Amino acid sequence: MSTELAPPRPILCFGEALIDLHASGLDAHGFAASFVPFAGGAPANVAVAVARLGGNARFAGMLSTDRFGDFLLADLQRAGVGTADVLRTADAPTALALVTLDAAGERSFIFHRERTADLQFRAVDFRAGAFDDVAVFHVCSNCLTEPAIADATREGMQRAHGAGALVSMDLNLRPALWPAGVDPLPRVWPALHLADVVKLSAEEFAWLAQDGEEAALDRLWRGRARLLVVTDGARPMRWFHPDAEGELPGYAVTVVDSTAAGDAFVGGLLCRLAELDATSDRLDHLVSQLPRLHAMLRFAAACGALTVTRQGSFAAMPSDAEVLDFMEKQA
Numbered sequence: 001m002s003t004e005l006a007p008p009r010p011i012l013c014f015g016e017a018l019i020d021l022h023a024s025g026l027d028a029h030g031f032a033a034s035f036v037p038f039a040g041g042a043p044a045n046v047a048v049a050v051a052r053l054g055g056n057a058r059f060a061g062m063l064s065t066d067r068f069g070d071f072l073l074a075d076l077q078r079a080g081v082g083t084a085d086v087l088r089t090a091d092a093p094t095a096l097a098l099v100t101l102d103a104a105g106e107r108s109f110i111f112h113r114e115r116t117a118d119l120q121f122r123a124v125d126f127r128a129g130a131f132d133d134v135a136v137f138h139v140c141s142n143c144l145t146e147p148a149i150a151d152a153t154r155e156g157m158q159r160a161h162g163a164g165a166l167v168s169m170d171l172n173l174r175p176a177l178w179p180a181g182v183d184p185l186p187r188v189w190p191a192l193h194l195a196d197v198v199k200l201s202a203e204e205f206a207w208l209a210q211d212g213e214e215a216a217l218d219r220l221w222r223g224r225a226r227l228l229v230v231t232d233g234a235r236p237m238r239w240f241h242p243d244a245e246g247e248l249p250g251y252a253v254t255v256v257d258s259t260a261a262g263d264a265f266v267g268g269l270l271c272r273l274a275e276l277d278a279t280s281d282r283l284d285h286l287v288s289q290l291p292r293l294h295a296m297l298r299f300a301a302a303c304g305a306l307t308v309t310r311q312g313s314f315a316a317m318p319s320d321a322e323v324l325d326f327m328e329k330q331a
Contacts, residue, residue, distance in 0.1 A: 007056055008055060008056050008135065008271075008274045008275055009056065009133055009134060009135035009274060009277070010056045010057065010058045010082065010133060010134050010135060011046075011047070011050050011055055011056065011057050011134070011135060011136045011138060011270050011271070011274055012058045012059075012060055012085065012130065012131070012134045012136070012137050012138070012160075012165075013043040013044065013046045013047040013050075013057065013058070013059050013060070013139075014043055014059075014060045014061060014137065014138065014139050014143065014153065014156050015041070015042065015043035015044075015061055015118065015139055015140055015142055015143040015153070016041040016043065016044070016061060016095060016118035016142050016143060017039070017040070017041040017043075017044035017059065017061055017063060017072045017076070018040055018041040018044075018072075018094060018095035018096060018097055018113070018116075018118065019037050019038070019039065019040065019068045019071070019072070019094055019095070019096050019097070020037070020038040020039075020040035020097050020099045020259060020312070020313055021035035021036070021037055021038075021096055021097065021098050021099060022035060022036045022037075022038060022099045022100075022257075022311065022312070023035055023098065023099065035098065037068075037071070038311075038312040038313050038314065038315055039071060039072050039075035039076070039313060039314040039315075040097065040259065040260065040312075040313035040314065041072075041095075041118070041142075041313075042140045042142060042170065042172045042262075042263050043059070043061070043138060043139065043140055043142075043143075044059055044061070044076065044081075044314070045260045045263035045264070045267075045313045045314065045317070046138055046170070046263045046266050046267045046270070047059040047076065047079075047081045047267075048075075048076065048079040048081055048267075048313075048314045048317050049260075049263060049264045049266070049267025049268065049271075049307075049317045050081075050267045050271055050274075051079045051080035051081045052079060052080075052267075052317040052318060052319050052320075053267060053268060053271045053303070053317075053318075053319065053320045053323070054271075054319075054320045055267075055270070055274060055275075056082075056135075056274070057080070057081045057082065058081065058082035058083070058084065058085055058134075059076055059081050059082070059083060059085065059086060060085035060086065060121075060126065060127075060130065060156075061085075061086060061087075061118055061121055062086075062087045062088070062089055062092075062117045062118055062119075062120045062121040062125070063086055063087070063088050063089075063094070063117055063118075064088070064089060064090070064092055064093050064094045064116070064117035065088050065089065065090045066093055066094055068093070068094035068096075069088065069094050069117060072094065073086065073088075075314050076314075079314060079317075084127065085126070085127050085130050087121065087125055089117050089120055091120070092115055092116055092117040092119070092120050093116055093117065094116060094117055094118075095111065095112065095113040095116040095117070095118055095119075096111070096112040096113075097109050097110070097111050097112075098110040098111075098112075099259060109174065109176060110176070111174070111176050111177055113177060118143075118149075119145075119146055119148075119149050120149075121143075121149060121152055122148060122149075122151075122152050123151060123155035123156070125152070126152075126155070126156060126159065130159075131156075131159050131160050131163035131165060132163060134160060134163060134165040135165060135166065135273075135274040135277065136165060136166045136167070136270050136273060136274055137156060137157065137160035137165050137167050137168070138167075138168040138169070138266065138270060139153050139156065139167075139168070139169050139170075139191070139195075140169065140170045140171065140172035141169075141171050141172055141173055141174075141184065141187075141188055141191070142172060142174060142177055144184070144187040144188060144191055145177050145178050145179070145182075145184075146179075150187050150191075153191060154190065154191060154194060157169075157191065157194040157195070161194070161224075161280070164279060165279075166196050166197065166273060166278060166279055166280055166283075167194060167195050167196050167197070167224070167280075168195060168196070168197045168198075168199070168266065168270055169191060169192060169194075169195035169197070169198050169199070170198075170199040170200075170262060170263070170266050171188065171192075171198070171199070171200050171201075171204045171208075172204075172262060172263075173188075173204050173207065188208075189219070192220060192223060192225065193220075193222065193223025193224065193225070194223065194224060195223070195224060195225055196224050196225060196226055196227070196280040196283060197225070197226070197227045197228075197229075197269075197273070197283070198220065198225050198227070198228045198229070199228075199229050199230075199231065199262070199265070199266050199269070200228065200229070200230045200231075201230070201232065201262060202230055202231070202232035202235075205230045217240060221242045224280065226241060226242070226280065226283035226284055226287065227239065227240070227241055227283055227286075227287055228240040228241075229297065229300075231250075231262060231265055231301075231304070232250070233250065233258075233261075234250045234251060234252045234253070234305075235250060236248060236249050236250060237250055237297060237301060239293070239297060241284075241287045244287065244288075246290070246294075248294055248297055248298060248301070250301050250305065251301055251302060251305035251326075251330055253305045253306075253308060253309050254309060255308045255309070256308060256309050256310060256311055257308060257310065257311040257312065257316065258308050259312070259313055259316075260307050260312070260313040260314075260316050260317070261304040261305075261307050261308045262304065263307075263313070264303040264304045264306070264307035264316070264317055264318070265300045265301060265303055265304035266300070267300075267303060267317070268299050268300035268301075268302070268303030268323070269296060269297070269299075269300035272295075272296040272299055272300070273286075273296070276292075298327070299323065299327070302323045302326050302327045302330070303317075303318060303323055305326070306318040306322060306323060306326050
């Protein structure tokens, strides 16, 4: 009789993959002598994080047939991410993000994302059977910035629920990606209400909680959410459940590049949830087991902490062995 464990079910990450152009050789006026391309895009970063940690990762989205699209597809496949749910288009270019880092490693972005390939994905483009074996379906708010891609995102979240998958959302708010005069909240809240697990930065939580944290939490719990995690760099992270909440310390490291920190955190958390086969129905039980919950969150925090010590997005994601070694040394 075989004693081999069944491989974990896939984590399907949906949305944008783009090119992060990192400024290099800044002069006294802040002008870059050159830009170094790195594969990136929040949900694509999460997929790579999962794969590097030994998880079963797939990416769904639209890539251009331009050279940057080829670069992204090759890097996804090189990282071990499944690309059966990737479509290509010759009618739109790859989105670009110009990234500059300050002395503390904090990043700022200038986006070039007008009618780009990632925005062309539609609900009908989801592959037949794409959700049949999925453990987790993950999205972020960058695929809500235009009505058509927002419709596809919500359709994917609903189809994932119908297939019994856990749905995750990292807000990952980038105001510069939203059209001028468009308030993100009317599109963000319906998506948050479709997510079982929500991840926010402290700044994003403050943005949602303009009427106070209790009001924001009350509104969030009206949807499907059973776990909210709020990260704040090296400062303590906070977690919330309708019946409980807590706080855990982070890790203090020297920051080189914070670009993909949140995505690495999410990848670590989703890996652990998938390993536990954590469905939406089991989240309440999981949160009630505090040692296990804390262990998952500390692992996710270690993934984020290691990532910021390296430059890039895909390129910065650590392996499972690296994370465990880091945690052992930090302990």
